[in-house]
Amino acid sequence: MSTPNTYHGSCHCGTIQYQIRLTFPPTPDPNAESIRIYKCNCSPCRKMGFFHVRPISPAADFIVTAPATIAELGDYRVNDKKIGWYFCKTCGVRPFAVAGAWEQVDLDVAEWAGKEGDGKTQKVWRTKPADVQATVEGKQVTKNMHYVSVNAVTLEPREGEGDNGVDLREWHDKGWIFYVESRTGSGGSKVRFGEPHHGGMY
Template identity: 55%
Template sequence: MSGLKAYPGSCHCGAVQYQVKLKFPPVHDPSAASIHIYKCNCTTCHKMGYFHLRPINPAEDYILTSPTSVDELGDYRCFAEKHGWYFCKKCGVRFLGLGGSWEQVELDIEQWAGTKNEGEEEKLQKVWKTKGEPKIVEKQGKKVTKPYYLSVNAVTLEPSEDIDLRKWHEKGWILYVETRREDGTPTGTTPHEGGMY
């Protein structure tokens, strides 16, 4: 998909390093192929202060470059234990929510990110990607195919001109999702009751 750009992220101590491809701005249409930026008031996300950023295609748009094994990550699971809330075991920073599984692959990170100069030698490196099954759901009266669950904690992205969380709020890009109600509908661009900006 054109317009995608790779952005780096990490935990506080740097033991966890990842890259995610994003395309700004988000489109607030559930059937659009768009990134989604939101805050959720389910008990898990509320207590963690999680700031969701979901890529368009989690299988292709997210890679974990460090640590060398996912066994080195902390993994908190609650309720039905379908989603892993991954964190760095050294500094405790929670960086990813995943309702899928991991696979290790070899790829050229610069080529994957679209930053490799033509003619440069290929440099393969082992990284971790995610995989899972998409599902069809109904949102606002439309049938929508949703990718499996992968959500980056936006506060773990490295700040840049595009990664400015204050500007995301000012531009109305952040949705606030009321998940304590049955329908889990977005409540708009202001926080839900008891929520936070």
């Protein structure tokens, strides 16, 4: 497997700052250990224009470096209120969605990002699994849930040669984006490459 690269992301005004480690290219095999790049046609994703990119390990590959507390973020809950679609209360941009629990840790961010660390740590937020109540075949069950998806349009763009930002055109041109059918409720999400499902977006 390739070595992951670290990418920076933020809301428009910079109040929210995060970093994510992504290993390219993704693989279309749903059972493979891979990042996921997709667009979903469910009502929240469609109306928010959310462009999903998910790391291989939610706990290890995603950190929030600002603001100082998660309580400073707006948190809109859907999907039986299990997933928080976090947004900036100043500029309104929605950088990521999380299902699970938050924990604050001291981290050498440079070392985490694959650079030479200097031993200095800072407080960052990362996620971990959490138990949630769910209804399965009419019964209440406890499920362990952990989900992190960043909105790809909030990643810093590549500005020039050697820049470590992202070029979203590349993801399209290489056929890395898949589309999820979540509107029909037909017992599980259907995925495909090439074109969106009904009501979805390119």
